[in-house]
Amino acid sequence: MTPLRWLRRWTLRFAAICVTVVVLVVLSHRFLDPGPTYYMKQEAARLGGIQHDWVALESVAPVMARSVVAAEDSGFCTHWGFDVAAIRAALAEGAGRGASTISQQVVKNVYLWQGRNWARKALEALITPAVEALWPKRRIVEVYLNVAEFDRGVFGIGAAARHHFGVAPTDLSARQAARLAAVLPAPKRRSAVDPAPRLRKRAAAIMDGAATIEADGRAACFAPRE
Known part of the structure; x- marks a missing residue:
C-alpha cells in the first residue's frame, strides 16, 4: 500500500470515528441533561461561582419559551437549524446583524x-443538523433556556427567574418573560429588572411577538404537551 493510500484510508477512518x-x-443529550458548559466553567473560575439550576421545560411558564423564540428565532418551528432568509439579510447588511438560530446557539x-x-x-454548521435531526424542537428550546446567560454569572431560566424577579x-x-428574553444576547450590559427605555421598547415588541407566534401556530412545535 502506498503512503498516499494509507493516509487516505486512515483519514477516512478518523473522520468516521469523529462523526460517530x-x-x-x-443523541445522549436528547435524554440526558448536558453538564456545565465550557463557558460556564470559565465564568465560575473567574467569578468564584455561578448560579445555575436545571429546570425541565414543563416547569417553565410557556410564555417564556415563546418569548425567547419570538426574540431570537421566530421561524424556529419551520427551519432545519439554519434560517436561510436571516443569513441572506445578514450578508446584505454586514456584520452588524446576526443570523444564528436557537439551534445554532x-x-x-x-x-x-x-x-x-x-x-x-464550521463545527457549528456540522453539528447543528445533527441536533435538529436527533432532538425534538421542544428539547432544543429546553436546553437553550437552561444554558443561556441572563446576567453576570446567572445561567439558565431557573436561576434567572429567581435572581431577577424572585419567582419560580x-x-x-x-412581561417578566419578555424582559428576560430582551436582555439576550448581551445580558451583562442590559437589566431585566430596571430596563432602559430602549430595552422596554424591545420587551414590549417581544410580548407582542410571543402572542403572535402562539396565535399563528409558529409556537406549535414546542408547545406544552396535552
Whole structure:
C-alpha cells in the first residue's frame, strides 16, 4: 500500500470515528441533561461561582419559551437549524446583524466555545443538523433556556427567574418573560429588572411577538404537551 493510500484510508477512518462520536454524544443529550458548559466553567473560575439550576421545560411558564423564540428565532418551528432568509439579510447588511438560530446557539453553548472564528462556525454548521435531526424542537428550546446567560454569572431560566424577579420559572409573567428574553444576547450590559427605555421598547415588541407566534401556530412545535 502506498503512503498516499494509507493516509487516505486512515483519514477516512478518523473522520468516521469523529462523526460517530458526535452523533452518540448529541443523541445522549436528547435524554440526558448536558453538564456545565465550557463557558460556564470559565465564568465560575473567574467569578468564584455561578448560579445555575436545571429546570425541565414543563416547569417553565410557556410564555417564556415563546418569548425567547419570538426574540431570537421566530421561524424556529419551520427551519432545519439554519434560517436561510436571516443569513441572506445578514450578508446584505454586514456584520452588524446576526443570523444564528436557537439551534445554532445551543450547539455553540453546549459543545463549542465563545468567540467569532471560522473553526467554531464550521463545527457549528456540522453539528447543528445533527441536533435538529436527533432532538425534538421542544428539547432544543429546553436546553437553550437552561444554558443561556441572563446576567453576570446567572445561567439558565431557573436561576434567572429567581435572581431577577424572585419567582419560580413556572410563575413568570408575560412581561417578566419578555424582559428576560430582551436582555439576550448581551445580558451583562442590559437589566431585566430596571430596563432602559430602549430595552422596554424591545420587551414590549417581544410580548407582542410571543402572542403572535402562539396565535399563528409558529409556537406549535414546542408547545406544552396535552
